[in-house]
Amino acid sequence: MHASxxxxxxxxxxxxxxxxxxxxxxxxxxxxxxxxxxxxxxxRELPTLLPPSLFxxxxxxxxxxxxxxxxxxxxxxxxxxxxxxxEPGASERWEAxxxxxxxxxxxAVLRIGDALTATVVGRxxxxxxxxxxxxxxxxxxEAALARVGELPLPPYLRREARPADDERYQTVFATxxxxxxxxxxxLHLSARLLEELAAAGHTLARVTLHxxxxxxxxxxxxxxxEHVMHAEHYEVSEDTARAVREARAxxxxxxxxGTTVVRTLESAAQRDxxxxxxxxxxxxxxxxxxxxxxxxxxxxxxxxxxxLPKSTLLALVMAFAGIDPVRRAYAHAIAARYRFxxxxxxxxxx
Numbered sequence: 514m515h516a517s518x519x520x521x522x523x524x525x526x527x528x529x530x531x532x533x534x535x536x537x538x539x540x541x542x543x544x545x546x547x548x549x550x551x552x553x554x555x556x557r558e559l560p561t562l563l564p565p566s567l568f569x570x571x572x573x574x575x576x577x578x579x580x581x582x583x584x585x586x587x588x589x590x591x592x593x594x595x596x597x598x599x600e601p602g603a604s605e606r607w608e609a610x611x612x613x614x615x616x617x618x619x620x621a622v623l624r625i626g627d628a629l630t631a632t633v634v635g636r637x638x639x640x641x642x643x644x645x646x647x648x649x650x651x652x653x654x655e656a657a658l659a660r661v662g663e664l665p666l667p668p669y670l671r672r673e674a675r676p677a678d679d680e681r682y683q684t685v686f687a688t689x690x691x692x693x694x695x696x697x698x699x700l701h702l703s704a705r706l707l708e709e710l711a712a713a714g715h716t717l718a719r720v721t722l723h724x725x726x727x728x729x730x731x732x733x734x735x736x737x738x739e740h741v742m743h744a745e746h747y748e749v750s751e752d753t754a755r756a757v758r759e760a761r762a763x764x765x766x767x768x769x770x771g772t773t774v775v776r777t778l779e780s781a782a783q784r785d786x787x788x789x790x791x792x793x794x795x796x797x798x799x800x801x802x803x804x805x806x807x808x809x810x811x812x813x814x815x816x817x818x819x820x821l822p823k824s825t826l827l828a829l830v831m832a833f834a835g836i837d838p839v840r841r842a843y844a845h846a847i848a849a850r851y852r853f854x855x856x857x858x859x860x861x862x863x
Contacts, residue, residue: 514805516732516740518836519823521843529852530670532681536703540851542842542860546834549841553849556701556859557709563768563814563863565714567760569753569778570770571696572719574687576655577662579674580609582623582631588616590623592631593665594658594693595641595725596746604647605654608637610726617642626661629654655690665693667855669821682855691723691746697818697855698771715768718756720777721748722799728773732823742800742825749781751794757811758791766813766863772820772829776801778811804828805836814863819846819853834862 533539537557545551554562578594591612598606609631611617623631627649634643648657664674664682674682684699685707707717727743734740757778760767769775780799782790790810802825803809815833820826831839842860851858 514737514828514831514836516735516737516823519732519827519831521822521840521847523822523847523853527847527850527853527857528669529854529857530672532677532700532856536681536685536701537706539701540858542846542849542851542858544834544838544842544860544862546862547838548835549838550845550860554861557706559706559816559861560709560713560715562861563715563766565716566766566768566814567716567718567756568710568768568770569718569720569757569774570684570686570699570702571722571724571773571777572684572686572688573692573696573721573723573773574690575664575683575692575695575724576690577658577664578693579663579665580625580629580631580658580661581663582625584616584621584623590617592623592625592644593726594662595743596723597691598643601653601655603651603653604645606634607644607646608641609644610641628652628657628661667694669854670856686719689721689723689748691721693726694724694728695855696722696724696771696773698816698859700855701816701859702770716756716760718753719750720753720774720781722746722773722777724773727825731821732825737802737804737828740802740825742802744798744800745776746796747777747780747799748796749777749792749794754781754792754794767811768814768816769812770816772815772817772826775809775812775815775829775833776803779803779809782811802828803832805832807832809833814861816859816861818855818859819843819851819857821854830862 543552580592593610595608631644725743
């Protein structure tokens, strides 16, 4: 498959720059795997749209990863933290992206407000550097980031983060800090909707995948096989692995709330002695890139937002639902004026 096959024309006014007043008020396009769109509904109808299922959510929390730094020369620089490379503390090693990487020499010290310094250790990749962040005062780096960092809204929103985004660009179950972008399908689930899902017989399990910048970076080659994903840390608890096994044994569907959950479960899946795919508990780093004609082994249904053209996320949805069915779904969504991207509407592929 080529990246050009993931392209589509989107009217700019369909990009949602603000969240709706209520999380579960978004529109929901029902899509049948291998077929295409079947009905226009609302997210708050989810409890009645599936038989009793296991909903798996990503409980990562977006950190204030956007940093405005100052060089010793007085020049300004913007950093985006990508992932932590060491244990939490008053000094931490981080991988970061930055504009003007060529000007960052090994050993250079950057000042970030009155709370942090960043020492350049070296290059990690073509577009990232390794830094040592140190809290200036007697606090943790996490506390210092809360003081001087900013929420890294996706660039397509074309606006600065506002105080309201601190709550709305987080899921209601966000507990494990480490992401630089939200698992956006989960933004639709309100506390009320979670209660209604439980009352309808659905159960909930959690995984963690700290979403990196690859979620909104474009593909760099038209050949999808040549694209290398940014590494992302994931965790699957024994409770979640057991919940997936038990749901499978009982014939209950596994519903991934977002593409990050699909990638986490697929990264943690292995064949057992009978050849069946099982999700194993554990932690790790994943660069898994799913695109047609990849086989997916764990998930039965997918709740997901509408994704950027030529993106790895759109490729994953096509791997799950089929290329032409997803194209028909996106054409319908555009014609029906659904809202797109992080703060937009959603579709349920089942």
